[in-house]
Amino acid sequence: MSIRIIVVDDQPLVRAGIVMLLSAEPDFEILAEAADGQEAVDLARSHHPDLVLMDARMPKVDGVTATRLIITSNTDPDCLTKVLMLTTFHDDEIVYGALRAGASGFLLKHVAPKDLITAVRTVASGGSWLDPAVAGKVIAALANVPTRGEGSSQLVERITKREREVLALMAHGLSTAEIKDRLFLSEATVKTHIARILIKTGSRDRAQAVALAYQSGLVTP
Template identity: 55%
Template sequence: MTIRVVLVDDQSMIRTGLRMVLAAEPDIEVVGEAGDGASGVRVVAELEPDVVLLDVRMPGMDGLEAARRIVGSGARTRVVVLTTFDEDEYVAAALRAGVSGFLLKVAPPEDLVAAVRTVAAGQGLLDPAVTLRVIRSFAAAPAPDPGRAAELAQLTERETDVLALVAAGLSNAEIAARLYLGEATVKTHVSRVLLKLGLRDRVQAVAFAYESGLVTPGR
């Protein structure tokens, strides 16, 4: 199956570079481009790609608002936000908007390709360099949401432990080693957590963990 991708970035050179990297892959096709958020929303609605790579800072409608509109439209398109090192203030907002992943613009080509495939397969993606920034952003957030906190009661103790470690940025293999479990068992726990809480992927699980108060600045 070919993964259909739309690129949204106000810098044409960035779009050209992204297109060149992705066009070299037999299972990925760039089907459209846009130079601002409003155009990006229209192109995504028209083409219904599997993945949209979306810059944050753009003239007119920025990437955050575009992400909210794309996710809020109910489209099957998954959003990956492209960030730079100086955009910490956008990370938590994009996470709350429902994006499926973050990727640094300086990431090597192989990471870009892997990100597109990972998100297209229905999994969330947090660039390791972004994970700590996500944690810092939520650490500075307001008090936990009582409604989110109440939802934690649906989880077993082990599922709660797994969710906390997912929010800390650990992979399934790392969680398995930390909890002395098999990796397949951890994968099952993660799937059950997502199902019980109505979350789409690990990225949303990170947001939930912080919004519910399960993970706090001191923990």
Template identity: 50%
Template structure:
């Protein structure tokens, strides 16, 4: 099954380079390119891609607003393109529904791998990297007041699974901590995502911080 991709970046060389690399891969087709958020949303509506690569900073409509619209209207999964070290909008992009990030100087193999991973329904970032990102970019003004009642639908074990996931632990590490099998952890994670209406582990980490279950920069056993 072919993975259909839209590449959106206001820098033509970056956009064309990504498109050329991806188009050359078996099972991947770049169906459209876009130079700003408006074009990205239009291309997504028209072509129905599986994955949309969105530059965070674009003229007109930026990547964050485009991601919000794309996530609200389509089933496409979004990966943000960023310079990271110079970007202060990473948390907003995650909240907008991004499934992960790619640096613009990403290696060819990592770019292809990222598209395949996200198209398969997984988050691009490892749990540890995700939690580090959120801790680094979250501030009191960035996070809304805690809404702990949102977690009332979870069992105590599911809530603990969410806390450990947000702390950067892998499924294997969570299993060891809770003294259960990895299969059981996968079931808990799946239940957390379903009950909270989340798409993936990245959004689960966001939810942990938004509800106050996790405090930025602080994780205790």
């Protein structure tokens, strides 16, 4: 089954290079290209892609704003568009803003092609991806941000002991397969635990659940 992608970047040569790289993968399908955030939002609403590869800095509507608009437009649980953010700048404010807007991953543009491809597959499958160059500071920042409404500790108390173990391993960056091996569970069981964690805590995706794990003190940076 193909991963359906929209590529967004205001620089035509950069955008063309990304499209060429991703198009070479047999399980990737490029649905459309956009040169600014508003065009990305419009295309996402009309094409319902699995993933939007979003440039952070663009004219008119920037990538963070576009991400927020795309994520809030996700009303069909069977067709949830994920956003993977790309930027040339190591800017903590942009990274933090993108994740708070609902992006499931963040990469610097100097990333190796193989890592971009892996990140696309990871995010499209429901995982999260943070460039190692910014991961530590972002996690620390998320840990210090208060949640609205019910406290983060109360939300974590909703889940079972086993689900807390799974959430803690997610927060430490383990994949579903790695969690399976660590806890001696089947992959289907791990996926069920993750689904229940998201439902019980009201998290929209794994990235938000991981942020909750740090905010609640379940794990520490």
